[in-house]
Amino acid sequence: MTTELAIETERTQKFFNDLDAQKAILSSCTQLFTTLTTHFKSLNNSLALKSQSLESKFQSLESNSQLTLETLCCREKSIPERESAAASKVEEQRETALLEFRDSHSFDNLSDSLKSLCRRMDSSGLLRFVVSKRKESVFLRAEISRAIMEAVDPARLILDAVDELVRDKVGKVGVTDKRWACGILVQALFPEGSCFGRKDKGPEFARSVVERAAGILENWKEEERCRGEG
Template sequence: MTSTKSIAAAIKAIPAKKDDLKKAFEELQAHSSSLASFTLQWKDLEDHISSIERSIEGRFRDLESKEKERPAAAVSPPSVAAPAMEEEPELDPRPELRSLCVKMDGKGLRMFINENRKDLMNLRKELNRAIRAASDPAKLILDAVEGFYPAKFKAEPPSEGDLANRRTCVLLLERIHVISPEIKPPVRERAKKLATEWKGKMSPDGGQNNVETLAFLQLLVSYGIMSEFEAGDLFDLLVPVAKRRQTVDLCKNLGLSDKMPDFIQKLSSRGKKLDAVKFVYAFELVDKFPPVPLLREHVNESKKIAQDVRKKGNNSAQSQNEATAKELAALRAVIKSVEEYKLESEYSPESLQKRVTQLEHQKAEKKRSAASAALTNPKGQARQQQANKRPRPSTTSATTAVAAHPTAPLSQTSLPLIDRASYMASTGPYGLTGNSYLYEHTGSAYTANPLGLGATRSPPRSLLYSDPLAGSSLYDRSGAYGSYSLSGGLPSQYNSSLYR
């Protein structure tokens, strides 16, 4: 297989071969007097060769970029068998998906994908084969993406369903670029009209997640209608999506490679220095745009932005936190770029890392200070104390329970109580004192008899019975409490309907 080195050597040999061709052409031109129809000029031939040369160089750059993106395992030494790079595998489409494409049902295809987005990973692998089954794939996709904007379009934020539908359209447009089907003139004309319509409806910010911008640019690429729009207009659309992974490929496919210096200048002037560095390397313009000065400018601009945030927020805690977060994000991004493009010898990341550590320390200190201030603040203290409180048994529960039952006799409140110490010392059934008292039904009157333990008191407790049982036979009787037994357990004559 031909290596990139041999291709590069062949490209370098083109100028010498062009000189040889020019000499041969001049010799041929010397005999042009005998050929009346020989009107070809060297300039015409040179322009033709130059256009071919530019095309070859563009494709070679694409090949080199793909080589760089290959994993390390794929560039292993010759002695080790390196696995071949494979494209994403294609799967046989499910019958309903294939049927929609065969029937040229573009709207149905779009709706089917929308309804099955949970299985998008497999659908993506099935789409290529399904679309190839259509009689006119380019027309099928164009029919599908005509529903990018709803029929009754309103300039308002799209719903979740609208966003999902637009992402589906982008996916379908990308398939056209992969499959490269024949695009017939009537279909191309329809695509031009659709592009003009989309540009008029596009949100000023490119739509949520810039999906409107990406769809528009992909439409131009897929149907080869880039020449309908000025490069400057396309650059204005590309700037907001410069951070996107696919933007570099979009620029190449839009035929903007020769105009990349202008685009990089535009990115830099709009404060997108990191994106500018990405395009500098993608289009091999390091000599024209040294990356280190761009990275340094990005760091300095991030400091100014942080100062402005603090100033606008009157140095409030919130504004300081926001400013710190912005500067930290910028520093980390620059460190990543330095490491990615191997610029450590020109721009040491140590000073950047020190600044990151300093900002993180300040952030932690402010957080601790805020926590301390909340505790010293009376309101903060009260909240903390309230959070630390634990529920305790109420000493008035028995009284509250009695008050909740107005039908109980007043004499019930004067019952003797067992001493708390005795209660804690010996526990019997139900967690009460070993020789606890139970209610004993003895006759027609309730009396408060002395307890067997002398003048001791029982622990306070809530009423034994709940409200719904207050009307039981226990409370309907007009008798009094009888003596309390220390034997534990219920007396045999306790046959209240409460326990039946």
């Protein structure tokens, strides 16, 4: 009888032990399921946010592309009109320059003298004239920008003047004054609002003009280097 009771007690204990083990397994599974559910929910939210972000970027890209295409289309349509206007302006300036050559005479007015030199694309004469008017620099600065715009090719006129300075010998008399004059002329090409970090759009130049300017700058730097070594 005692033996049977011991056996039953052992079986009962084993049953409860198995039950506790099953309970522990069930608890672990429940915890794992909760963890996985939370993880996949977070992953799903992250994917949804990324998908939304990509969709927004695609919409923005499409909008920007459409705007760019419309801008390019408008610019393309305006090219003939702009070419015609530019050609008319060049022709007008050419005729004015030819008249200046035919009716060449001195001017008492500084502004008229500047415009005449610019119309004739006389870079050497312009450089000499600016140097000669150094004492009138305040008035000169005010007039030079308007005068340069009278030239058929303002950028080439200024580059010719700077190139002349660079090609001068280092020890030649008047180089300092010419440097000052070139500084005045170069500044005149750029509106005040386009300099010193301001937001106003500056003038645009052809690639050939930019390349020539870079070449002149390199020559200038080389001259300065040689001068320093000398």
